[in-house]
Amino acid sequence: MNGQNPVFIPGPTNIPDRLRLAMAAQTWDHRAPDFVDVFHPILEDAKQVFGTTKGKVITFPASGTGGWEAAVTNCLNPGDTVLISRYGMFSHKWILLCQDHGLNVEIIEAEWGEGAQADRFEAALTADKSHRIKAVLATHNETATGVRSDIGAIRAAIDASDHPAMLFVDGVSSIGSMPFEMDAWGVDVAVAGSQKGFMLPTGMAICGVSEKALAACDAAACTRSFFDFKQMAAANAGGGYPYTPPVNLLLGLRESLDMLTAEGLDNVYARHARLAEGVRRAVSAWGMSLVAKRPELYSETVSAIYVPEGFDSDALTNHAYDTYGVSFGVGLGEMAGKAFRIGHLGSLTPTMALSGLATIEMCMADLNYPIELGAGVAAAQEYYRTGAPLAMAAE
CATH class of the missing domain: 3.40.640.10 (Type I PLP-dependent aspartate aminotransferase-like (Major domain))
Structure with missing residues:
Protein backbone atom coordinates (compact mmCIF):
# COMPACT_ATOMS: atom_id res chain seq x y z
CA MET A 1 0.00 0.00 0.00
CA ALA A 262 1.79 18.94 24.84
CA GLU A 263 4.70 16.54 24.69
CA GLY A 264 6.95 19.09 26.40
CA LEU A 265 10.10 20.33 24.69
CA ASP A 266 12.38 18.57 27.17
CA ASN A 267 10.55 15.33 26.39
CA VAL A 268 10.83 16.01 22.65
CA TYR A 269 14.58 16.40 23.01
CA ALA A 270 14.85 13.31 25.21
CA ARG A 271 12.88 11.27 22.67
CA HIS A 272 15.24 12.31 19.89
CA ALA A 273 18.27 11.51 22.01
CA ARG A 274 16.86 8.09 22.76
CA LEU A 275 16.01 7.37 19.11
CA ALA A 276 19.53 8.41 18.07
CA GLU A 277 21.27 6.25 20.65
CA GLY A 278 19.28 3.19 19.61
CA VAL A 279 20.34 3.71 16.01
CA ARG A 280 23.95 4.14 17.09
CA ARG A 281 23.77 0.86 19.06
CA ALA A 282 22.57 -0.85 15.86
CA VAL A 283 25.40 0.66 13.82
CA SER A 284 27.93 -0.63 16.33
CA ALA A 285 26.37 -4.12 16.23
CA TRP A 286 26.75 -4.12 12.44
CA GLY A 287 30.45 -3.41 12.86
CA MET A 288 30.12 -0.12 11.00
CA SER A 289 31.14 3.40 11.93
CA LEU A 290 29.52 6.82 11.88
CA VAL A 291 30.85 9.65 9.75
CA ALA A 292 30.82 11.85 12.88
CA LYS A 293 34.23 11.37 14.42
CA ARG A 294 33.53 11.65 18.15
CA PRO A 295 30.57 11.16 20.51
CA GLU A 296 30.33 14.87 21.32
CA LEU A 297 29.66 15.48 17.62
CA TYR A 298 26.89 12.90 17.24
CA SER A 299 23.63 14.32 15.95
CA GLU A 300 20.35 13.47 17.62
CA THR A 301 18.43 13.83 14.36
CA VAL A 302 20.45 11.98 11.70
CA SER A 303 23.16 9.34 11.64
CA ALA A 304 25.46 9.13 8.60
CA ILE A 305 26.96 5.63 8.38
CA TYR A 306 29.93 4.43 6.35
CA VAL A 307 29.30 1.23 4.38
CA PRO A 308 32.10 -1.37 4.31
CA GLU A 309 34.88 -1.08 1.75
CA GLY A 310 33.80 -2.45 -1.61
CA PHE A 311 30.10 -1.64 -1.15
CA ASP A 312 28.09 1.22 -2.68
CA SER A 313 25.80 3.11 -0.31
CA ASP A 314 23.66 4.36 -3.19
CA ALA A 315 22.97 0.77 -4.25
CA LEU A 316 21.86 0.07 -0.67
CA THR A 317 19.41 2.97 -0.46
CA ASN A 318 18.09 2.23 -3.96
CA HIS A 319 17.52 -1.40 -3.00
CA ALA A 320 15.61 -0.32 0.13
CA TYR A 321 13.29 1.84 -1.93
CA ASP A 322 12.85 -0.50 -4.89
CA THR A 323 12.40 -3.70 -2.87
CA TYR A 324 10.79 -2.64 0.40
CA GLY A 325 9.35 0.81 -0.36
CA VAL A 326 11.33 2.56 2.35
CA SER A 327 13.45 5.70 1.93
CA PHE A 328 16.80 6.27 3.63
CA GLY A 329 19.12 9.21 3.09
CA VAL A 330 21.69 8.94 0.32
CA GLY A 331 25.29 10.04 0.73
CA LEU A 332 25.81 13.67 -0.30
CA GLY A 333 28.93 15.34 -1.66
CA GLU A 334 32.06 13.63 -0.37
CA MET A 335 29.86 10.93 1.18
CA ALA A 336 28.25 9.89 -2.14
CA GLY A 337 28.56 6.13 -2.52
CA LYS A 338 30.40 5.87 0.80
CA ALA A 339 27.72 6.47 3.42
CA PHE A 340 23.96 6.34 3.87
CA ARG A 341 21.90 8.24 6.38
CA ILE A 342 19.17 7.29 8.80
CA GLY A 343 16.98 10.21 9.75
CA HIS A 344 15.53 9.84 13.27
CA LEU A 345 13.67 13.08 13.82
CA GLY A 346 10.22 14.57 13.85
CA SER A 347 7.24 12.25 14.07
CA LEU A 348 9.10 9.09 15.03
CA THR A 349 8.98 6.59 17.91
CA PRO A 350 11.28 3.75 18.94
CA THR A 351 8.83 1.27 17.39
CA MET A 352 9.01 3.10 14.07
CA ALA A 353 12.81 3.32 14.31
CA LEU A 354 13.00 -0.45 14.78
CA SER A 355 11.07 -0.97 11.56
CA GLY A 356 13.65 1.12 9.71
CA LEU A 357 16.57 -0.74 11.26
CA ALA A 358 14.98 -4.09 10.38
CA THR A 359 14.43 -2.95 6.79
CA ILE A 360 17.96 -1.69 6.21
CA GLU A 361 19.29 -4.92 7.76
CA MET A 362 17.28 -6.94 5.24
CA CYS A 363 18.74 -4.81 2.47
CA MET A 364 22.27 -5.36 3.72
CA ALA A 365 21.65 -9.11 3.92
CA ASP A 366 20.20 -9.09 0.40
CA LEU A 367 23.36 -7.37 -0.87
CA ASN A 368 25.72 -9.72 1.03
CA TYR A 369 26.99 -7.22 3.58
CA PRO A 370 29.13 -8.84 6.31
CA ILE A 371 26.44 -8.56 8.99
CA GLU A 372 24.40 -10.96 11.08
CA LEU A 373 20.72 -10.48 10.30
CA GLY A 374 18.96 -9.15 13.40
CA ALA A 375 22.08 -8.04 15.25
CA GLY A 376 21.45 -4.31 14.91
CA VAL A 377 17.75 -4.62 15.63
CA ALA A 378 18.48 -6.65 18.77
CA ALA A 379 20.98 -4.06 19.99
CA ALA A 380 18.46 -1.26 19.50
CA GLN A 381 15.67 -3.32 21.09
CA GLU A 382 17.78 -3.94 24.17
CA TYR A 383 18.37 -0.21 24.50
CA TYR A 384 14.81 0.91 23.76
CA ARG A 385 13.16 -1.58 26.12
CA THR A 386 15.04 -0.28 29.15
CA GLY A 387 13.75 2.73 31.03
CA ALA A 388 10.38 4.44 30.88
CA PRO A 389 8.77 4.62 27.43
CA LEU A 390 8.71 8.00 25.72
CA ALA A 391 5.50 8.75 23.85
CA MET A 392 4.67 11.54 21.47
CA ALA A 393 1.62 13.72 21.90
CA ALA A 394 -1.42 11.86 20.62
CA GLU A 395 -2.17 12.35 16.95
Whole structure:
Protein backbone atom coordinates (compact mmCIF):
# COMPACT_ATOMS: atom_id res chain seq x y z
CA MET A 1 0.00 0.00 0.00
CA ASN A 2 1.51 3.31 -1.04
CA GLY A 3 2.33 5.76 1.71
CA GLN A 4 2.11 3.29 4.60
CA ASN A 5 5.82 3.05 5.35
CA PRO A 6 7.56 5.78 7.35
CA VAL A 7 10.51 7.59 5.78
CA PHE A 8 13.95 7.54 7.38
CA ILE A 9 15.42 10.51 5.57
CA PRO A 10 16.55 13.57 7.52
CA GLY A 11 13.73 15.62 6.03
CA PRO A 12 11.11 16.09 4.93
CA THR A 13 9.95 14.02 7.87
CA ASN A 14 6.84 11.94 8.52
CA ILE A 15 3.68 14.05 8.82
CA PRO A 16 1.35 13.04 11.67
CA ASP A 17 -2.31 12.63 10.70
CA ARG A 18 -3.18 15.33 13.20
CA LEU A 19 -1.13 17.84 11.19
CA ARG A 20 -2.40 16.68 7.81
CA LEU A 21 -5.95 17.12 9.02
CA ALA A 22 -5.18 20.57 10.42
CA MET A 23 -3.89 21.65 7.01
CA ALA A 24 -6.88 20.18 5.15
CA ALA A 25 -8.83 23.38 5.62
CA GLN A 26 -11.04 25.26 3.20
CA THR A 27 -9.78 28.59 1.87
CA TRP A 28 -9.64 31.23 4.57
CA ASP A 29 -9.44 34.92 3.80
CA HIS A 30 -6.05 35.97 5.17
CA ARG A 31 -7.28 39.56 5.34
CA ALA A 32 -10.32 38.68 7.41
CA PRO A 33 -10.31 40.29 10.87
CA ASP A 34 -10.28 36.94 12.67
CA PHE A 35 -7.13 35.69 10.89
CA VAL A 36 -4.96 37.80 13.18
CA ASP A 37 -6.37 35.97 16.21
CA VAL A 38 -4.76 32.77 14.96
CA PHE A 39 -1.68 34.27 13.32
CA HIS A 40 -0.22 36.36 16.16
CA PRO A 41 -0.13 33.50 18.73
CA ILE A 42 1.70 31.27 16.22
CA LEU A 43 4.61 33.71 15.99
CA GLU A 44 4.65 34.23 19.74
CA ASP A 45 4.49 30.54 20.65
CA ALA A 46 7.22 29.61 18.14
CA LYS A 47 9.69 31.69 20.16
CA GLN A 48 9.83 28.98 22.80
CA VAL A 49 11.12 26.44 20.26
CA PHE A 50 13.87 28.86 19.22
CA GLY A 51 14.77 29.63 22.83
CA THR A 52 14.11 33.36 22.60
CA THR A 53 12.07 35.96 24.42
CA LYS A 54 13.96 38.91 22.90
CA GLY A 55 13.87 38.08 19.20
CA LYS A 56 11.12 37.94 16.62
CA VAL A 57 9.97 34.91 14.65
CA ILE A 58 9.53 35.72 10.98
CA THR A 59 8.23 33.23 8.42
CA PHE A 60 8.45 33.13 4.63
CA PRO A 61 6.86 30.82 2.05
CA ALA A 62 10.13 29.00 1.23
CA SER A 63 12.40 26.15 2.24
CA GLY A 64 15.26 26.59 4.67
CA THR A 65 17.40 27.89 1.82
CA GLY A 66 15.07 30.88 1.63
CA GLY A 67 15.82 31.49 5.29
CA TRP A 68 19.55 31.44 4.53
CA GLU A 69 19.02 34.00 1.79
CA ALA A 70 16.93 36.17 4.09
CA ALA A 71 19.67 36.18 6.74
CA VAL A 72 22.32 37.23 4.24
CA THR A 73 20.37 39.81 2.24
CA ASN A 74 18.74 41.58 5.18
CA CYS A 75 21.81 42.08 7.32
CA LEU A 76 24.79 42.45 4.96
CA ASN A 77 26.15 44.49 2.05
CA PRO A 78 27.80 43.23 -1.14
CA GLY A 79 31.52 43.03 -0.49
CA ASP A 80 31.10 42.37 3.25
CA THR A 81 33.24 39.62 4.71
CA VAL A 82 31.69 36.63 6.46
CA LEU A 83 33.44 33.80 8.26
CA ILE A 84 32.21 30.22 7.91
CA SER A 85 33.53 26.71 8.41
CA ARG A 86 32.95 24.12 5.68
CA TYR A 87 32.47 20.58 7.01
CA GLY A 88 29.60 19.17 4.97
CA MET A 89 27.24 19.68 2.06
CA PHE A 90 24.96 22.22 3.74
CA SER A 91 27.71 24.46 5.11
CA HIS A 92 29.17 24.27 1.57
CA LYS A 93 25.85 25.34 0.01
CA TRP A 94 25.60 28.31 2.38
CA ILE A 95 29.06 29.39 1.21
CA LEU A 96 27.91 29.26 -2.41
CA LEU A 97 24.81 31.31 -1.59
CA CYS A 98 26.95 34.00 0.08
CA GLN A 99 29.27 34.12 -2.90
CA ASP A 100 26.29 34.45 -5.23
CA HIS A 101 25.31 37.59 -3.31
CA GLY A 102 28.72 39.17 -3.73
CA LEU A 103 30.03 38.54 -0.23
CA ASN A 104 33.68 37.89 0.54
CA VAL A 105 33.66 34.49 2.24
CA GLU A 106 36.53 33.48 4.52
CA ILE A 107 36.37 29.72 4.80
CA ILE A 108 37.74 27.57 7.61
CA GLU A 109 38.14 24.16 6.02
CA ALA A 110 37.43 21.13 8.21
CA GLU A 111 37.34 17.44 7.46
CA TRP A 112 33.87 16.06 6.82
CA GLY A 113 32.93 14.31 10.05
CA GLU A 114 34.26 17.20 12.13
CA GLY A 115 32.20 20.13 13.34
CA ALA A 116 32.72 23.88 13.54
CA GLN A 117 35.92 24.42 15.53
CA ALA A 118 35.44 27.28 17.93
CA ASP A 119 39.16 27.81 18.53
CA ARG A 120 39.73 28.45 14.83
CA PHE A 121 36.87 30.94 14.77
CA GLU A 122 38.37 32.71 17.75
CA ALA A 123 41.80 32.90 16.10
CA ALA A 124 40.35 34.35 12.89
CA LEU A 125 38.24 36.89 14.75
CA THR A 126 41.08 37.93 17.06
CA ALA A 127 43.30 38.52 14.02
CA ASP A 128 40.59 40.72 12.44
CA LYS A 129 41.62 43.94 14.19
CA SER A 130 39.72 46.16 11.74
CA HIS A 131 36.50 44.14 12.15
CA ARG A 132 36.14 43.40 8.45
CA ILE A 133 34.18 40.26 9.33
CA LYS A 134 30.53 41.23 9.67
CA ALA A 135 29.01 37.85 10.42
CA VAL A 136 29.95 34.36 11.52
CA LEU A 137 27.92 31.56 9.93
CA ALA A 138 27.57 28.11 11.45
CA THR A 139 25.55 25.00 10.67
CA HIS A 140 24.28 23.66 13.98
CA ASN A 141 23.48 20.20 12.66
CA GLU A 142 25.25 19.19 9.43
CA THR A 143 22.73 16.85 7.86
CA ALA A 144 25.15 15.38 5.32
CA THR A 145 27.49 13.99 7.98
CA GLY A 146 25.33 13.65 11.09
CA VAL A 147 27.48 16.15 12.98
CA ARG A 148 26.28 18.59 15.66
CA SER A 149 28.42 21.66 16.35
CA ASP A 150 28.61 23.53 19.64
CA ILE A 151 26.99 26.89 18.96
CA GLY A 152 27.50 28.02 22.54
CA ALA A 153 31.26 27.53 22.09
CA ILE A 154 31.19 29.62 18.91
CA ARG A 155 29.43 32.43 20.77
CA ALA A 156 32.10 32.16 23.48
CA ALA A 157 34.78 32.43 20.78
CA ILE A 158 33.19 35.60 19.38
CA ASP A 159 32.98 37.09 22.87
CA ALA A 160 36.55 36.09 23.76
CA SER A 161 37.85 37.88 20.67
CA ASP A 162 35.81 40.98 21.59
CA HIS A 163 34.43 41.05 18.05
CA PRO A 164 31.13 42.69 17.00
CA ALA A 165 30.30 40.15 14.26
CA MET A 166 26.75 38.86 14.09
CA LEU A 167 26.10 35.12 14.44
CA PHE A 168 23.87 33.35 11.90
CA VAL A 169 22.97 29.71 12.54
CA ASP A 170 21.48 27.10 10.24
CA GLY A 171 19.20 25.18 12.59
CA VAL A 172 17.09 23.58 9.87
CA SER A 173 17.62 20.00 11.05
CA SER A 174 17.96 20.79 14.76
CA ILE A 175 15.34 23.36 15.81
CA GLY A 176 12.30 21.56 17.16
CA SER A 177 14.25 18.33 17.69
CA MET A 178 17.33 19.31 19.70
CA PRO A 179 17.85 22.01 22.34
CA PHE A 180 18.33 25.42 20.74
CA GLU A 181 19.06 28.50 22.85
CA MET A 182 18.92 31.54 20.62
CA ASP A 183 19.14 34.11 23.41
CA ALA A 184 21.68 32.27 25.56
CA TRP A 185 23.94 31.62 22.56
CA GLY A 186 23.61 35.16 21.24
CA VAL A 187 22.31 34.04 17.84
CA ASP A 188 21.29 36.91 15.58
CA VAL A 189 19.51 34.92 12.88
CA ALA A 190 18.45 31.30 13.36
CA VAL A 191 17.03 29.49 10.35
CA ALA A 192 14.57 26.60 10.55
CA GLY A 193 12.26 24.91 8.05
CA SER A 194 8.75 23.54 8.35
CA GLN A 195 9.73 20.09 7.05
CA LYS A 196 11.97 18.81 9.85
CA GLY A 197 11.27 19.05 13.58
CA PHE A 198 7.98 20.84 12.94
CA MET A 199 6.77 17.72 11.04
CA LEU A 200 5.12 19.66 8.20
CA PRO A 201 5.55 19.67 4.43
CA THR A 202 8.33 21.75 2.92
CA GLY A 203 7.25 25.29 2.17
CA MET A 204 7.94 27.58 5.10
CA ALA A 205 11.23 29.10 6.24
CA ILE A 206 10.94 29.98 9.93
CA CYS A 207 13.54 32.46 11.18
CA GLY A 208 14.40 33.73 14.63
CA VAL A 209 15.73 37.29 14.29
CA SER A 210 17.45 39.29 17.03
CA GLU A 211 17.09 43.02 17.67
CA LYS A 212 20.69 43.45 16.49
CA ALA A 213 19.92 41.74 13.18
CA LEU A 214 16.79 43.85 12.65
CA ALA A 215 18.82 47.00 13.30
CA ALA A 216 21.40 45.85 10.74
CA CYS A 217 18.65 45.76 8.08
CA ASP A 218 18.63 49.57 7.91
CA ALA A 219 22.18 49.71 6.53
CA ALA A 220 22.10 46.50 4.49
CA ALA A 221 22.23 47.01 0.72
CA CYS A 222 21.93 43.46 -0.60
CA THR A 223 18.99 43.25 -2.99
CA ARG A 224 15.85 41.85 -1.40
CA SER A 225 12.11 42.19 -1.68
CA PHE A 226 10.27 38.92 -1.08
CA PHE A 227 12.59 38.08 1.86
CA ASP A 228 12.58 41.52 3.52
CA PHE A 229 12.64 41.15 7.32
CA LYS A 230 11.45 44.69 8.07
CA GLN A 231 8.62 44.58 5.56
CA MET A 232 7.49 41.19 6.86
CA ALA A 233 7.75 42.24 10.51
CA ALA A 234 5.67 45.34 9.84
CA ALA A 235 2.99 43.32 8.08
CA ASN A 236 3.07 40.69 10.85
CA ALA A 237 2.45 43.38 13.46
CA GLY A 238 -0.75 44.22 11.61
CA GLY A 239 -1.81 40.59 11.55
CA GLY A 240 -0.71 39.38 8.15
CA TYR A 241 1.84 39.17 5.36
CA PRO A 242 2.88 41.79 2.78
CA TYR A 243 1.71 39.24 0.22
CA THR A 244 -0.40 36.07 0.25
CA PRO A 245 0.64 33.84 3.17
CA PRO A 246 0.72 30.02 3.13
CA VAL A 247 -2.41 29.82 5.28
CA ASN A 248 -2.67 26.03 5.38
CA LEU A 249 0.97 25.67 6.43
CA LEU A 250 0.39 28.25 9.15
CA LEU A 251 -2.58 26.22 10.39
CA GLY A 252 -0.30 23.19 10.40
CA LEU A 253 2.34 25.13 12.34
CA ARG A 254 -0.30 26.08 14.92
CA GLU A 255 -1.08 22.39 15.43
CA SER A 256 2.60 21.43 15.40
CA LEU A 257 3.38 23.90 18.17
CA ASP A 258 0.47 22.50 20.16
CA MET A 259 1.86 18.97 19.73
CA LEU A 260 5.38 20.00 20.79
CA THR A 261 3.99 21.87 23.79
CA ALA A 262 1.79 18.94 24.84
CA GLU A 263 4.70 16.54 24.69
CA GLY A 264 6.95 19.09 26.40
CA LEU A 265 10.10 20.33 24.69
CA ASP A 266 12.38 18.57 27.17
CA ASN A 267 10.55 15.33 26.39
CA VAL A 268 10.83 16.01 22.65
CA TYR A 269 14.58 16.40 23.01
CA ALA A 270 14.85 13.31 25.21
CA ARG A 271 12.88 11.27 22.67
CA HIS A 272 15.24 12.31 19.89
CA ALA A 273 18.27 11.51 22.01
CA ARG A 274 16.86 8.09 22.76
CA LEU A 275 16.01 7.37 19.11
CA ALA A 276 19.53 8.41 18.07
CA GLU A 277 21.27 6.25 20.65
CA GLY A 278 19.28 3.19 19.61
CA VAL A 279 20.34 3.71 16.01
CA ARG A 280 23.95 4.14 17.09
CA ARG A 281 23.77 0.86 19.06
CA ALA A 282 22.57 -0.85 15.86
CA VAL A 283 25.40 0.66 13.82
CA SER A 284 27.93 -0.63 16.33
CA ALA A 285 26.37 -4.12 16.23
CA TRP A 286 26.75 -4.12 12.44
CA GLY A 287 30.45 -3.41 12.86
CA MET A 288 30.12 -0.12 11.00
CA SER A 289 31.14 3.40 11.93
CA LEU A 290 29.52 6.82 11.88
CA VAL A 291 30.85 9.65 9.75
CA ALA A 292 30.82 11.85 12.88
CA LYS A 293 34.23 11.37 14.42
CA ARG A 294 33.53 11.65 18.15
CA PRO A 295 30.57 11.16 20.51
CA GLU A 296 30.33 14.87 21.32
CA LEU A 297 29.66 15.48 17.62
CA TYR A 298 26.89 12.90 17.24
CA SER A 299 23.63 14.32 15.95
CA GLU A 300 20.35 13.47 17.62
CA THR A 301 18.43 13.83 14.36
CA VAL A 302 20.45 11.98 11.70
CA SER A 303 23.16 9.34 11.64
CA ALA A 304 25.46 9.13 8.60
CA ILE A 305 26.96 5.63 8.38
CA TYR A 306 29.93 4.43 6.35
CA VAL A 307 29.30 1.23 4.38
CA PRO A 308 32.10 -1.37 4.31
CA GLU A 309 34.88 -1.08 1.75
CA GLY A 310 33.80 -2.45 -1.61
CA PHE A 311 30.10 -1.64 -1.15
CA ASP A 312 28.09 1.22 -2.68
CA SER A 313 25.80 3.11 -0.31
CA ASP A 314 23.66 4.36 -3.19
CA ALA A 315 22.97 0.77 -4.25
CA LEU A 316 21.86 0.07 -0.67
CA THR A 317 19.41 2.97 -0.46
CA ASN A 318 18.09 2.23 -3.96
CA HIS A 319 17.52 -1.40 -3.00
CA ALA A 320 15.61 -0.32 0.13
CA TYR A 321 13.29 1.84 -1.93
CA ASP A 322 12.85 -0.50 -4.89
CA THR A 323 12.40 -3.70 -2.87
CA TYR A 324 10.79 -2.64 0.40
CA GLY A 325 9.35 0.81 -0.36
CA VAL A 326 11.33 2.56 2.35
CA SER A 327 13.45 5.70 1.93
CA PHE A 328 16.80 6.27 3.63
CA GLY A 329 19.12 9.21 3.09
CA VAL A 330 21.69 8.94 0.32
CA GLY A 331 25.29 10.04 0.73
CA LEU A 332 25.81 13.67 -0.30
CA GLY A 333 28.93 15.34 -1.66
CA GLU A 334 32.06 13.63 -0.37
CA MET A 335 29.86 10.93 1.18
CA ALA A 336 28.25 9.89 -2.14
CA GLY A 337 28.56 6.13 -2.52
CA LYS A 338 30.40 5.87 0.80
CA ALA A 339 27.72 6.47 3.42
CA PHE A 340 23.96 6.34 3.87
CA ARG A 341 21.90 8.24 6.38
CA ILE A 342 19.17 7.29 8.80
CA GLY A 343 16.98 10.21 9.75
CA HIS A 344 15.53 9.84 13.27
CA LEU A 345 13.67 13.08 13.82
CA GLY A 346 10.22 14.57 13.85
CA SER A 347 7.24 12.25 14.07
CA LEU A 348 9.10 9.09 15.03
CA THR A 349 8.98 6.59 17.91
CA PRO A 350 11.28 3.75 18.94
CA THR A 351 8.83 1.27 17.39
CA MET A 352 9.01 3.10 14.07
CA ALA A 353 12.81 3.32 14.31
CA LEU A 354 13.00 -0.45 14.78
CA SER A 355 11.07 -0.97 11.56
CA GLY A 356 13.65 1.12 9.71
CA LEU A 357 16.57 -0.74 11.26
CA ALA A 358 14.98 -4.09 10.38
CA THR A 359 14.43 -2.95 6.79
CA ILE A 360 17.96 -1.69 6.21
CA GLU A 361 19.29 -4.92 7.76
CA MET A 362 17.28 -6.94 5.24
CA CYS A 363 18.74 -4.81 2.47
CA MET A 364 22.27 -5.36 3.72
CA ALA A 365 21.65 -9.11 3.92
CA ASP A 366 20.20 -9.09 0.40
CA LEU A 367 23.36 -7.37 -0.87
CA ASN A 368 25.72 -9.72 1.03
CA TYR A 369 26.99 -7.22 3.58
CA PRO A 370 29.13 -8.84 6.31
CA ILE A 371 26.44 -8.56 8.99
CA GLU A 372 24.40 -10.96 11.08
CA LEU A 373 20.72 -10.48 10.30
CA GLY A 374 18.96 -9.15 13.40
CA ALA A 375 22.08 -8.04 15.25
CA GLY A 376 21.45 -4.31 14.91
CA VAL A 377 17.75 -4.62 15.63
CA ALA A 378 18.48 -6.65 18.77
CA ALA A 379 20.98 -4.06 19.99
CA ALA A 380 18.46 -1.26 19.50
CA GLN A 381 15.67 -3.32 21.09
CA GLU A 382 17.78 -3.94 24.17
CA TYR A 383 18.37 -0.21 24.50
CA TYR A 384 14.81 0.91 23.76
CA ARG A 385 13.16 -1.58 26.12
CA THR A 386 15.04 -0.28 29.15
CA GLY A 387 13.75 2.73 31.03
CA ALA A 388 10.38 4.44 30.88
CA PRO A 389 8.77 4.62 27.43
CA LEU A 390 8.71 8.00 25.72
CA ALA A 391 5.50 8.75 23.85
CA MET A 392 4.67 11.54 21.47
CA ALA A 393 1.62 13.72 21.90
CA ALA A 394 -1.42 11.86 20.62
CA GLU A 395 -2.17 12.35 16.95
